[in-house]
Amino acid sequence: MKYSFIIIAGLLAFSACDSGDIYPKEEEYSGRNVNVTLHFFGVNAWPEEYELKLTSFGDNEDTPLTTLLLEKNDEGSGTYLMHNVPFEAKNIAVSIMNNRKWVCNLNEQQLSGSETNISLSDMNVNLVQYNRIQEQVFNQCTACHGGAGGLYLTEDKSYDALVNKASSTHPDKMLVEPGLPNSSFIITVLTDAQATKTNHTTLSSLKNDDITLLKEWIKAGAKKE
Ligand code: HEC
Numbered sequence: 001m002k003y004s005f006i007i008i009a010g011l012l013a014f015s016a017c018d019s020g021d022i023y024p025k026e027e028e029y030s031g032r033n034v035n036v037t038l039h040f041f042g043v044n045a046w047p048e049e050y051e052l053k054l055t056s057f058g059d060n061e062d063t064p065l066t067t068l069l070l071e072k073n074d075e076g077s078g079t080y081l082m083h084n085v086p087f088e089a090k091n092i093a094v095s096i097m098n099n100r101k102w103v104c105n106l107n108e109q110q111l112s113g114s115e116t117n118i119s120l121s122d123m124n125v126n127l128v129q130y131n132r133i134q135e136q137v138f139n140q141c142t143a144c145h146g147g148a149g150g151l152y153l154t155e156d157k158s159y160d161a162l163v164n165k166a167s168s169t170h171p172d173k174m175l176v177e178p179g180l181p182n183s184s185f186i187i188t189v190l191t192d193a194q195a196t197k198t199n200h201t202t203l204s205s206l207k208n209d210d211i212t213l214l215k216e217w218i219k220a221g222a223k224k225e
Pocket residue numbers: 137138140141142143144145150151153166167168169170175185186189190198200203206
């Protein structure tokens with residue numbers, strides 16, 4: 001009995017060695033290799049439902065040519081290598097995406113020259129910058145908050161309408177109080193239906209990531225840049 005096991009094991013080992021294909025097939029080469037170091041700020045607002053990606057773009061900015069998913073980086077910085085970036089790619093960006101749809105770019109850099117291996121200069125990635133707040137969160141609100149009267153959450157108007165502005169319905173509260181997410185009425189409106197008697201908690205597009213982003217932005221001082 002013991003011997004037959006040894007023989008079978010031996011046969012298996014032999015056939016495994018004999019099966020060929022031990023070395024990976026040579027990959028067909030296309031495009032460039034782009035190397036970049038990213039420095040992250042506001043890592044608590046790292047997306048979980050949305051995706052943070054390194055992307056390359058050509059003339060059509062809505063459709064990335066290549067993407068590389070960036071996993072949460074607690075170190076604050078990291079060096080990344082994107083392979084097979086086509087020669088028609090003109091920019092590299094750090095982008096927020098929603099199910100492969102582009103939401104916004106946090107930073108971008110032009111690709112130039114014709115080398116195959118490119119090292120870009122370091123890029124700062126501010127995860128709580130205001131254009132992300134506008135494009136990821138407030139662009140969901142403008143159907144109701146972009147018309148005549150009431151609260152304007154459109155680009156160019158949203159910041160001044162919110163930061164250090166008292167609520168019209170609860171004048172003792174600020175809509176956004178820099179540094180203090182728990183005192184900012186906008187968070188109450190979006191998370192607590194009982195407290196405000198509005199239906200914001202049922203907005204189907206609103207994700208937990210959006211609330212986290214708003215809180216982290218307020219905590220970091222609710223800056224406009
Ligand atoms: C379906 C329409 C609708 C959508 C979408 C909507 N809201 Fe509202 N919102 C209202 C109404 C109605 C009120 C109460 C009246 C008012 O203050 O304009 C209100 C009130 C508010 C208030 C309180 C204003 C105050 O002065 O007290 C805030 C803050 C707010 N909304 C934020 C948002 C944000 C952020 C979004 C997007 C994530 C959003 N709303 C999406 C309809 C909407």
